[in-house]
Structure formats: structure tokens, C-alpha cells
Amino acid sequence: MPEITAAAVKSLREKTGLPMMECKKALVSSDGDEAAAIEALRKAGKKTMESRAGRETTTGRIGLFANIDEKAGAMVEVLCESAPVAGNEEFVAMANGMAEQLAKGPAAKDFAELSKQSSLSKPGQTIEQEFDDLTNRIREVFKVSRMVRIDEPCSGYVHHTGTDAVLLAVEGGDAETAKDICMHIVAMRPAVLSVEDLDPKVVEQEREILTSAARAEGKPEQIIGKMVEGRLRNFYATQVLNEQPFVKDDSKTVGKLAKEAGMKISRFVHWQLGKE
Secondary structure (H helix, E strand, C coil): CCCCCHHHHHHHHHHHCCCHHHHHHHHHHCCCCHHHHHHHHHHHHHHHHHCCCCCCCCEEEEEEECCCCCCCEEEEEEEECCHHHHCCHHHHHHHHHHHHHHHHCCCCCCHHHHCCCECCCCCCCEHHHHHHHHHHHHCCCCEEEEEEEECCCEEEEECCCCCEEEEEEEEECCHHHHHHHHHHHHHHCCCECCHHHCCHHHHHHHHHHHHHHHHHCCCCHHHHHHHHHHHHHHHHHHHEHHHCEECCEEEEEHHHHHHHCCEEEEEEEEEECCEC
16 A cells, blocks of 8 residues: 555645545545545435535525626526535525636536536646535535526626526617616516506406405596506516616616616516525
8 A cells, every 4th residue: 555645645635625634534534546536425415415415505606607798698596504604605606606617607407417527726637626625624404495597688687695696688788788787676676567468367356456456535537547557566566677766866767777778687586695
């Protein structure tokens, strides 16, 4: 058996971030082969984390990649067990790297497919290897709970906590306006893009409520219909992005802002961490 030197153990520790004794044991069992030792450590770590899979993952981060000069944008929600880990630089880089790879790489329908692709934050590794190495080092359960890719030019915004994020598909316009609209969505939380996207049953229910209220106020029957349609605009302003007053300038709606910028919004996806 080749001698396992302190330098070899130190080198393995620097590559894996794992305790010295674990690194030495892996080198001993791998006859000093560093690559084999790394793989052995990954397998051991994966087995350990599988035994902890039932732990609650109540925090995490939404990784985002969006650039209106690119052809696609993406978001990936990665959950973990504690807030310090959610703010860990490597965890943040991994989440954002996954989102960028999802946007730029081959289409992946789930994490199992994405995990086989290259890691952008850890060149030379797959996403699966990066994921396993980080969970092995931190010893917390990680879960990729959802991911989305939009095959259109996109803008995006993620709150500094990583818990609230928007992906906005646009045609035309400029990056600054698109980013402002993303921030508006996080602040005002519209449900849909346009009035046509609302559930007709919900709109009709609101119309009936407003009609009953107008009658209770003693309004003449002949003007109630017109009055109700006017009041529905207030309802639309709470639910519909294009109808909401823009947070930075409430003299115009988001729809008008986009039109003035020569921008067409085709869709948006707004995620809050852990909320489907």
C-alpha cells in the first residue's frame, strides 16, 4: 500500500472541504488514488444524506437567470434546512448556476435530467457532483423542489433574501423597464397578466357582489351596469398586472408603461419560496 502523506490528505481536504480524518480514511481505502477517494467520499456522503431525507427543508433560495439579450430565462428553487446555509456563498452560486444551465443548456424536464449537465459554478463537475459535494460538506438536506424555463427573452428579479423572485418574458423594450416591472410584480403580487387571463367565474362573482352593493346603496337600475363596470377596474387593479398602477409612477398602469417602452409582455412567473 502506498504511503498516505500529510500533503495528500491536505490536498484532498482542500478539494472536498471534509474533515482530515475522513479524507485520510478515504485515501487509505482507495490506495492513495485521489480521484477514487473523492468518489468514495461522495458515495458515503450520499448514503448519509439519504438516511436524513425526512428532515424538514423550510428555507432555501430561488436561483435565477434572466437577460433580455438571451433566448431563454429560468428559475430553480433549492430548499435546505437552515437560514445560514441558504445564505452560504456556495449554495447561492449553486442555485444561480443551476438556473443558468437550465436556461442555456439542453431542455431538462426535471432535476434528474438537469443534474447530469455541467455545473457552471464548479467547472469540470456535473450539477449532481456539485450538489452531492456541497451536501456532503455542509451535512444538510437539499431539495430542488421546482424549476421553470421560458424559451423567450426574459428579465428577472430576485429579492436579496432569495425567497421572492420573478421571471418576465418580454418582446422589445429595454432592460431597465423590464427590471422595474419585475420589481413591481414582487411588490404588488398580481395574479395574472391581462383581464382575459382571469377566471370568468371569479369576475362574474365580483360583478354580482358589486351589483348587489350598488342596489343596496339605492342607485338607479339604469346606471348600475355602467357603475359596476367602472368599479370592476378597482378589482382588476388588484389582480391584473397590465391594469395595476405602476409602483414608481401611479399616474400610469404597467400596461401603459410597457407600451410606451415599446415592450410586449407575454407572461410572467412569480415564486415565493415554498409556496406553489
